Amino acid sequence: MDRNNQDYKAAFGDIPGTLVFTAERARKGYWLNQFCMSLMKPENRKRWLANEQDYLRDWKITTEQKAALLARDYNQLLALGGNIYYLAKVFSTDGLSFVQAVSTMTGMTVEDYQAMMAAGGRSPDGVRSIKEGK
Amino acid sequence: MDRNNQDYKAAFGDIPGTLVFTAERARKGYWLNQFCMSLMKPENRKRWLANEQDYLRDWKITTEQKAALLARDYNQLLALGGNIYYLAKVFSTDGLSFVQAVSTMTGMTVEDYQAMMAAGGRSPDGVRSIKEGK
Amino acid sequence: MAKITAGVATSHVPLIGVGIDQGKCEEPYFQPIFAGYDWTKEWIAKPENRPDVVILVYNDHASAFGQEIIPTFAIGCAEEFTSADEGWGPRPVPKIKNHPDLAWHIAENLILDEFDMTIINEMDVDHGLTVPLSAIFGQPDAWPALIVPIMINVVTYPIASGDRCFRLGQSIKRAVERFPSDLNVQIWGTGGMSHQLQGPRAGLINQKWDQTFLDDLTADPERLRQIPHIEYLREAGSEGIELVMWLVMLGALTNPKELHRHYHVPASNTALGHIVLENGK
Amino acid sequence: MAKITAGVATSHVPLIGVGIDQGKCEEPYFQPIFAGYDWTKEWIAKPENRPDVVILVYNDHASAFGQEIIPTFAIGCAEEFTSADEGWGPRPVPKIKNHPDLAWHIAENLILDEFDMTIINEMDVDHGLTVPLSAIFGQPDAWPALIVPIMINVVTYPIASGDRCFRLGQSIKRAVERFPSDLNVQIWGTGGMSHQLQGPRAGLINQKWDQTFLDDLTADPERLRQIPHIEYLREAGSEGIELVMWLVMLGALTNPKELHRHYHVPASNTALGHIVLENGK
Ligand SMILES: [Fe+3]
Ligand SMILES: [Fe+3]
Numbered sequence: 001m002d003r004n005n006q007d008y009k010a011a012f013g014d015i016p017g018t019l020v021f022t023a024e025r026a027r028k029g030y031w032l033n034q035f036c037m038s039l040m041k042p043e044n045r046k047r048w049l050a051n052e053q054d055y056l057r058d059w060k061i062t063t064e065q066k067a068a069l070l071a072r073d074y075n076q077l078l079a080l081g082g083n084i085y086y087l088a089k090v091f092s093t094d095g096l097s098f099v100q101a102v103s104t105m106t107g108m109t110v111e112d113y114q115a116m117m118a119a120g121g122r123s124p125d126g127v128r129s130i131k132e133g134k
Numbered sequence: 135m136d137r138n139n140q141d142y143k144a145a146f147g148d149i150p151g152t153l154v155f156t157a158e159r160a161r162k163g164y165w166l167n168q169f170c171m172s173l174m175k176p177e178n179r180k181r182w183l184a185n186e187q188d189y190l191r192d193w194k195i196t197t198e199q200k201a202a203l204l205a206r207d208y209n210q211l212l213a214l215g216g217n218i219y220y221l222a223k224v225f226s227t228d229g230l231s232f233v234q235a236v237s238t239m240t241g242m243t244v245e246d247y248q249a250m251m252a253a254g255g256r257s258p259d260g261v262r263s264i265k266e267g268k
Numbered sequence: 269m270a271k272i273t274a275g276v277a278t279s280h281v282p283l284i285g286v287g288i289d290q291g292k293c294e295e296p297y298f299q300p301i302f303a304g305y306d307w308t309k310e311w312i313a314k315p316e317n318r319p320d321v322v323i324l325v326y327n328d329h330a331s332a333f334g335q336e337i338i339p340t341f342a343i344g345c346a347e348e349f350t351s352a353d354e355g356w357g358p359r360p361v362p363k364i365k366n367h368p369d370l371a372w373h374i375a376e377n378l379i380l381d382e383f384d385m386t387i388i389n390e391m392d393v394d395h396g397l398t399v400p401l402s403a404i405f406g407q408p409d410a411w412p413a414l415i416v417p418i419m420i421n422v423v424t425y426p427i428a429s430g431d432r433c434f435r436l437g438q439s440i441k442r443a444v445e446r447f448p449s450d451l452n453v454q455i456w457g458t459g460g461m462s463h464q465l466q467g468p469r470a471g472l473i474n475q476k477w478d479q480t481f482l483d484d485l486t487a488d489p490e491r492l493r494q495i496p497h498i499e500y501l502r503e504a505g506s507e508g509i510e511l512v513m514w515l516v517m518l519g520a521l522t523n524p525k526e527l528h529r530h531y532h533v534p535a536s537n538t539a540l541g542h543i544v545l546e547n548g549k
Numbered sequence: 550m551a552k553i554t555a556g557v558a559t560s561h562v563p564l565i566g567v568g569i570d571q572g573k574c575e576e577p578y579f580q581p582i583f584a585g586y587d588w589t590k591e592w593i594a595k596p597e598n599r600p601d602v603v604i605l606v607y608n609d610h611a612s613a614f615g616q617e618i619i620p621t622f623a624i625g626c627a628e629e630f631t632s633a634d635e636g637w638g639p640r641p642v643p644k645i646k647n648h649p650d651l652a653w654h655i656a657e658n659l660i661l662d663e664f665d666m667t668i669i670n671e672m673d674v675d676h677g678l679t680v681p682l683s684a685i686f687g688q689p690d691a692w693p694a695l696i697v698p699i700m701i702n703v704v705t706y707p708i709a710s711g712d713r714c715f716r717l718g719q720s721i722k723r724a725v726e727r728f729p730s731d732l733n734v735q736i737w738g739t740g741g742m743s744h745q746l747q748g749p750r751a752g753l754i755n756q757k758w759d760q761t762f763l764d765d766l767t768a769d770p771e772r773l774r775q776i777p778h779i780e781y782l783r784e785a786g787s788e789g790i791e792l793v794m795w796l797v798m799l800g801a802l803t804n805p806k807e808l809h810r811h812y813h814v815p816a817s818n819t820a821l822g823h824i825v826l827e828n829g830k
Contacts, residue, residue: 142707146706146779146782149750149782149787150749151748151749152747152748152750152787153747153787154706154782154787155704155705155706156705156706157705157706160616160705164616167615167616168615168616168617170611171611173636174612174633174634174635175634176634179636209748217611217705218746218747218788219610220611222610222611222636223611223635225636227637229637231564231567231817232563232564232746232817232818233817236746236747236751237751237752239748239751240749240752250752251752251817251818254754254814254815255743255753255754255815256745256751256752257753257754257755258753258755258786262783262784263783
């Protein structure tokens with residue numbers, strides 16, 4: 001087993017289309033993720049849905065993160081330090097299921113995504129490693 | 135090292151005048167200790183000092199614990215599951231120092247207790263073990 | 269003396285909860301998902317199999333624990349726990365009642381065995397814990413077993429290695445066997461199997477890898493405990509890492525024998541896996 | 550490369566904070582307490598000794614952590630921490646600024662090294678952390694070093710064994726030595742020495758036992774790491790158990806050499822101990 005952090009994290013960047021939630025991302029997305037948790041309270045969901053811009057004013061999140069939130073751009077939110085288990089509070093508040101929200105990150109329509117899943121899901125072949133292309 | 139809890143805790147009851155804060159005590163004193171923590175807020179200290187009985191009504195603590203709190207009977211509070219680091223919030227709110235509060239548990243006056251400390255403190259001789267009397 | 273009699277593993281896909289809560293189990297999409305639990309429901313209803321206590325190993329999905337405090341290993345010692353509101357209101361399930369004597373007994377022994385546990389006395393529990401209960405016990409008015417929750421961080425990296433999780437299971441087993449009351453105890457591991465909920469690679473499923481994982485729960489536990497995190501991430505998707513929780517269950521068993529297996533793709537974004545293991549000698 | 554250059558241990562008696570905050574250091578009661586820190590103040594003011602970062606190992610006294618959540622080992626990774634209100638208002642001290650890059654680096658390495666850390670991003674820090682800073686740095690407008698807080702549970706039993714604490718220190722040392730920036734790092738262990746704040750036995754002091762403990766920090770670390778909890782409880786009083794935090798410091802050092810020692814009875818209810826150890830090879 002890797003007993004030091006550099007060796008441990010070395011290969012994380014080599015996985016296609018995947019952002020591992022490391023300390024670096026956790027720090028970058030700290031308040032973005034904490035904002036998401038606030039939506040676990042019904043009164044906060046109500047306030048958020050009533051006026052998103054206004055709700056965001058209370059939170060120490062960047063302009064980029066705010067724009068990505070308002071646009072529900074989940075790939076961008078991941079890049080800006082968001083974590084999917086946190087972001088789930090945003091799409092749940094929108095009344096979306098995991099499939100509906102997750103499909104938006106793949107460039108596929110929900111229907112195509114669901115058809116792919118019904119057919120056995122995305123194959124790991126070719127998306128295991130960027131470097132090795134396998 | 136003791137790798138099981140029964141062996142580990144076996145000798146804790148053998149120390150004179152000492153109650154080790156085990157799971158059993160932590161469970162018994164749960165709300166008593168959580169009440170103490172509430173006094174870390176100035177507004178709660180104010181409410182507590184203004185009307186102790188009234189303040190206690192919000193807390194799931196036993197009649198015995200309440201009586202001991204109102205009487206500032208710290209030995210009794212320890213017996214009922216209190217822990218001294220928690221109870222410190224009560225005597226700090228009273229404006230007492232650790233020496234003033236701690237001395238009340240020894241059956242000595244503050245002056246006698248302070249004189250004992252100035253002379254080098256209580257000797258461990260004779261209070262290491264109930265069973266062995268050493 | 270308490271004894272671990274069986275290990276149960278299952279995915280905890282939120283959609284399974286939705287299917288049950290909204291009475292959709294008989295719909296064509298859900299039917300093959302739920303069919304695989306029928307065997308288990310029958311098995312666990314038999315008096316000799318009914319657990320007094322389930323040690324339920326799961327991960328919190330940013331419900332009880334946000335970024336302000338991230339325990340690597342936690343154990344719930346409170347009297348009871350409530351279903352969390354994950355953004356769509358709390359699941360309508362009975363309160364989760366703990367066996368606090370056993371929970372504290374396990375917590376004490378784990379710490380003495382050099383697992384640096386965080387003891388939790390207040391938390392809401394999310395779908396990671398409640399969905400497995402619903403899948404296996406259905407919709408009773410009260411859960412038929414007491415639940416000791418053990419929470420493993422799989423959100424913020426680094427998480428504990430698979431091998432450390434396995435050894436946590438071994439230590440749980442030793443603790444249970446030292447508990448003085450006669451109790452039929454099961455240990456459940458939840459999460460997985462292959463799935464990825466994020467990014468352009470979302471929807472990844474690796475049936476071959478999953479089936480080998482299911483095989484090796486009985487055929488080659490030593491291989492499973494050595495799988496590094498990077499293999500889960502590459503082969504089983506970024507959320508496939510939840511399978512380390514199955515290793516806690518596995519570590520608590522001795523020469524397990526497979527009684528039942530269920531594998532179905534898809535359940536929402538996920539390869540649903542479920543296995544029942546009888547504890548050997 | 551970062552390097553641990555020295556270890557510092559000191560009691561963290563609240564009264565020391567009171568003495569400093571209320572300007573009583575010259576009063577006859579306080580004078581012998583503070584005199585023993587003069588050497589350290591001079592030593593640490595020299596540019597070659599001034600730490601860039603202090604890894605400060607302390608225990609929370611039911612300030613940040615109540616009974617709702619009890620981590621065995623925690624590490625603070627936030628940007629900064631504020632002085633806790635322990636019932637008499639927060640101590641008037643500067644904000645505690647962390648070195649989050651180093652803190653996260655240590656946290657990652659500790660978890661990979663199989664210490665099941667709890668990562669903390671929000672907490673107030675109590676006298677266990679702030680009193681040592683005041684005793685050694687006095688009353689500056691800003692603390693002259695960044696602080697990585699490491700919190701050890703010594704309130705609710707079982708707590709981690711002395712040996713586990715020592716090995717935590719060894720793992721911290723390895724992590725620091727792998728940190729890529731040039732940093733002068735000190736590790737401080739706080740708490741102790743013999744004292745008991747509870748019950749009819751309160752006021753217990755064991756000068757002989759304490760002095761042997763101080764001697765063996767350099768003469769026989771192997772003995773110290775093997776001391777069982779029950780010995781601390783019997784010999785050093787119920788709060789003497791805080792000395793396990795000195796063992797975390799000790800584990801992070803290699804062949805330490807004693808530079809300075811201070812021991813005084815009483816400080817409030819406590820045998821005040823303070824030692825400065827140079828890290829060897
Ligand atoms: Fe999950
Ligand atoms: Fe202390």
